Amino acid sequence: MITEERKLKTYRWYVWGALVIAYIIVFFHRLSIAVVREELVEAFDITSTTFANLGSAYFYPYMVMQIPSGILADSLGARKTVTLGTLVAAIGSILFGYAPTIAVAFLGRFLVGIGVSVVFIAILKVQSQWFFEREFATMSGLTAFMGNLGGIFAQTPLAVLVAYFTWRTTFIGIGVISLGIALLCYMVVRNSPADMGLPTIESLEGKKREIIKTPPLGEGLVKALLNKRTWPPFLAFVGFFGAFMTLTGTWGPSYLMEVYGFSRQEAPNYTTVAMLGLSLGCIIIGKISDAMKSRKMPMLGFGGIYVTTWGMLVFVGGGKPPVGMLYPLFFAMGVGCSTFVLGWACGKEVNHPSIAGISTSIVNIGGFLGAAVLPPILGRVFDRYADVLEATALFQKAFMYCFIFAAAGFLFIFFIKETHCKNIYEENKQK
Template sequence: MIQTSQGMAMDRPDVKKLERYRWVVWTILALMYIFVTFHRMATGVVKAELQEAFGIGAAQFANIGSMYFYAYFIMQIPSGILADKIGPRKTVTWFSLMAAAGSVIFGLAPTLAIAYLGRFMVGIGVSVVFICLIKIQSRWFYSRNFALMIGFVGLSANSGALLAQTPLVYATSLLGWRMTFVALGVMMLFFAGLTKAFVKDDPSEMGLPGMDELEGRPTVKSDLKVLPSLKSVLSNPRTWVVSLVNIGMYVGYIVLLGQFGVPYLMTSYGLERIPAANMIIAAVLGSAVGAMTIGYISDRIKRRKPVLVALSVLSLAGWLLFVYVKMPVSVLPVFLFLHGFAITNFTMTWTIANEVNDRRLAGIATGVVNCIGFAGAAVLPVVMGKILDAYSAAPQLGYEKAFQVLIAVVAVSALVSFFATETKAENVFVSSSN
């Protein structure tokens, strides 16, 4: 049974059709998002192969990863504008073609410069998927389930991160790292076709009632003015608070699961690559559980800030333990599972950003938060890589010094989390014109 904002019961066939087809739309984009996070995390596992293929050190290796994040950073606000203006279906379809081409170019790259280009193209191409998925959720799903649905997005993200660990090791052993990325490009073409064929931007495109009607929301129009909309989000101090929280939490997630987690465990604990990748899988699983649980609990208790603050502090504590306490190898999987759970706290920043901004600007609000977070994800690993190169003769000390930079950023984000807005799971935006 569905309740309208007027409290009238609805059990109509068109509503039931909406509730069925929304999962078709969501699942296609969620599967596409698996490719996004796979590409994001994949370089850490093939670090040795990339360094050998291009004759590079830790800093240049970090730059290969960062090319993706530079592109992602550049595109976050434009992605939000595209999602709000022309819709997710067209945006994801066309940009996925660029990502597919970039993956093939990266796999076939004869030089480091071409590899950079391929990674940059991948970053540009996949940069739109997450924001379009959030936009789809705002148009096809009830607002009371917003945090839970972001948890489902986190599950999709962690599926990609999971595939970028031990399964990637086996794939590269079988096909080589180059053909693995070529194959990924071909697969992305198929999913771009699915997006064009089956994704609908709004239920109204199928003659179905939309969420605006069912929940009494303000009607979302595609003729939103870009500059006033962007100004509305950027001038909102509540947006910047959660953006600053996002930096530390998300950069930590990328460093652990994508850039330096596997190499650090190999250096610090003397693990071979597959056992080290298996350890990181424990963190990926913790992150997957965290993404689901965090959203569910927050929706149930109708509180955002206590969840954000508690997990931000736990994330900081986890990093201190990871870097400064040498644990028994048997304890590592449990610790990494719990640490992965805590660092997935960044998903709550997306929820809060949408609830403190005009609900019609879901794409732009999410894009601004991501823009700030990905700027950190682009820059910090390169800084860490330079530190590792400087301490190449003492790699254990180098990792300790490099992780100190990360810990400082996480500490700032944890502190800022205390200033986040409590929305009580409702949109609290008030226009300055009111």
């Protein structure tokens, strides 16, 4: 038994590691389009709104696929789901790189969004099978940290690759690498320890394995949607993630080049720092939450930092903070944005354990709804006022929407039910 336990505790990191490599690709595609804005505008002769919609073409299918992703993870299992999803993303990336027209570029971006949409929910499913419940927030934070490395790669390193190889070759190359990652996941990932004849997590904790009857999909979905406690973390995620993706994934490098005069290679350094802050924040907030046995208090603390940084970006210096402030400001913004990591746990812990996948998926939809809707709003501001306002005033006007989204997300944290890091569905039902 000791040998089997050791094998489980070792092999689970191989399973998690293979899935996280796929998740790095998820974040790369999520943020990559901001760095190649000038190249895309030149290649396809598109407006700011069309460019923003091209970025959103990733988020809309990602958002819609969150519930189906949970179904696939439960039915096909994480192994096959991530393998197939990564294959679709690889095809989309290659198609995007080859795209002769903007319509084909949209199709490639759409396929990437569909393909990568299944990865995160599958990782959560695997975590529930291979890791202890007390490790959930910490592992979610660690997963987000590793995924964000892909976001960091989509900043300065991507700018260097594009300058050296061109944007088309770079995206085709990422597609080819994704094919190898899909094969790796199929070879390494196992859905649960039972697939290898290993003991369950419950048995290692000395618990009797609960047989939880999973309700039909429609019934489970309705239960989660009708639970009023599902919505505050959803809405907080809309505001926080929407604003952050708008900056780092769509308009940030353009802001830094047009307002501060940075070069195409220099501007992504600042969004890289924001991604680094988010990566570290995801680990820190997960550990703090697990150690404090609290979800809400860390969210209020980190969320307050996040809203403050957006206020500084929009209001200090008339929308142009001193250059010396930018690195610490962007880093603090990333750290503060990590608040959303605890939203997944909040959504899971206020719903019945039998619908943990569905409830987590619903909360996850919120972030991608914000990331899909907000960038085109800014795009319309740029198209409408570009000939009227100078760059600083133009971006200040546009980023005001990001500040509003972030502030609204922070307010919804106050409505989140404190779970003390455990499932409280039955407790609340009895009250």
